[in-house]
Amino acid sequence: KAGVTQTPRYLIKTRGQQVTLSCSPISGHRSVSWYQQTPGQGLQFLFEYFSETQRNKGNFPGRFSGRQFSNSRSEMNVSTLELGDSALYLCASSPGGDTGELFFGEGSRLTVL
């Protein structure tokens, strides 16, 4: 079974630009969550989608948004990029249920110059 796939793996943007990251969950998984990881702040929750609906949201500004499609694939968008947005963005999928187990992708490493 294929794992969680994130694209692109690496990208470089400049301040003020916007970026869209993509995540394809494991087949059959309906929950997709997004996280930002930086050396200083560690892993921080962005938002979670289930069946195309945002169920949970972390404490990030409105510049960070996401969506989920009917095939469970998800995208996140960051507008008006700032230097502090440089991070590893991780996507995780879950089958749901009562295990709480998350399967992470390799991440998209964003550098903002």
Add this chain to the structure above:
Amino acid sequence: DAKTTQPPSMDCAEGRAANLPCNHSTISGNEYVYWYRQIHSQGPQYIIHGLKNNETNEMASLIITEDRKSSTLILPHATLRDTAVYYCIVRALRLLNDYKLSFGAGTTVTVRA
């Protein structure tokens, strides 16, 4: 969710068992203990979780003390590929469908040949 305390680093000889401690003295009765690890530049990988009974899978064993205030992750025969940052987290049962996951600093495990 209850906070966890882990040693910042530990070394282990290849082929030997690695015992990773975690303190969670404020854990509640409905909180599970989860372990993840993150190999450099990769996404976190689920290892194991448990509520109060000891658990074992193909990757590791989880030993939870009777009072549930601490636990130990055991890698029975450490290999060089087990070098990673290991995260211990606790999550409430009611939040298992709420993926506001956050990792602390974790334990950096270095397996030496």
